[in-house]
Amino acid sequence: MTSMLEIFRKELELCKVGSGQTLAVLTEDGHRQDYANAFLAAAQELGASAFQINLTRSGQGGRGDRAVGATSLAGNRPAIEALKSADIVIDLMFLLFSEEQIEITDSGTRMLLVVEPFEVLSELLPNETLRKRVEAGGERLKNARTMRITSPAGTDVTYELGKYPTLTEYGYTDEPGRWDHWPSGFLFTQGNDEGVNGTVVIGTGDIIFPLKRYVVDPITLTIEKSMVTKISGDGLDAAIMRDYMESYKDPRAYAISHIGWGLNELARWSQLATSANIGEEIGMHGRAFYGNVLFSTGPNTELGGTNDTMCHLDIPLKGASLWLDGDHIVDLGKIVPKEMQPA
Ligand SMILES: [Fe+2]
DSSP states (O other), rough: OOHHHHHHHHHHHHHTTTTTOEEEEETTTTTTHHHHHHHHHHHHHHHHHEEEEEEEETTTTOOOSSSTTTTTTTTOHHHHHHTSSSSSSSSSSOOTTTHHHHHHHHTOEEEEEESSOOHHHHTOOOOHHHHHHHHHHHHHHOOOOOOEOTTTTSSSEEEOOSSSSOOOOOOOOTTTOOOSSSOOOOEEEEETOOEEEEEEEEEEEEEEBBTTEOOOEEEEEEEETTEEEEEEESSSHHHHHHHHHHHTOGGGGBBEEEEEEBTTTTTTTTHHHHHHGGGGGOOOOHHHTTOOEEEESOOOGGGGGSOOOOOOEEEEETTTTEEEETEEETTTHHHHHHHGSSS
């Protein structure tokens, strides 16, 4: 078996960590210290300077990918400044959706989130081909003005596009200020304010994260002016979704968040049902699998919006279809454009 040090070194090589670069590892309560040690050692092997910042979990700390946005780094000015002084921050604690993450990446420091179990990191170690395919999708998406998504289950929703940027995630980062997440393999943007309208049917086999559930009984979302205005469905899945979203007591939880599609042919839709270690996973297999349409609700600060609700659902739709300005991109879960297909 390839060692953690070797795998992490390959990942840092993709991130162009080397001589003259400074790498910072960010941890909380010493969690994932084995990752921190391996990243620090790999960075040193590559000739980079490296240091670690370990924070004590504060009372407002989030719960991994649930209740996102509030982190133990908030208000810790010396730690934020130290992280900004690095060329790359390896985030082992989960800063996503926080103001601190935005401040650090705005300063030109690139950032890589790493929280999946080592087995998942190894299985989904990225490569330059995946990057090219995701970037090819990004080019299409950033130039598009409308997106339409349909599915045999009854989805028919339209996104007006153009106000927000397109983000790519291919699992490594070598550009100043750019954030990525290892592993991944998808791309997304955000519909214009009030520009998302229609119906999304979350059908059998679609997944709701962070609940880590395959839907069995379909849930029908009515979407008006970029808000979910009705959650219909008599089954257990709809009841759980309604109750979970209500628990945040925040009307902004019902906003439509990012939208895009998955391109990672190594990621498996069935992982949630088959992994022996699913409790430790946050579900990047399920978010990145090839041909899924990744629909989501909640915050949009990641794309420059103002909604920082802590209720965020990622919902990979399996077997859906997607068009950009009439160009067919995903056909019933299959990627249509050649340049986004694996060799
Ligand atoms: Fe998301």
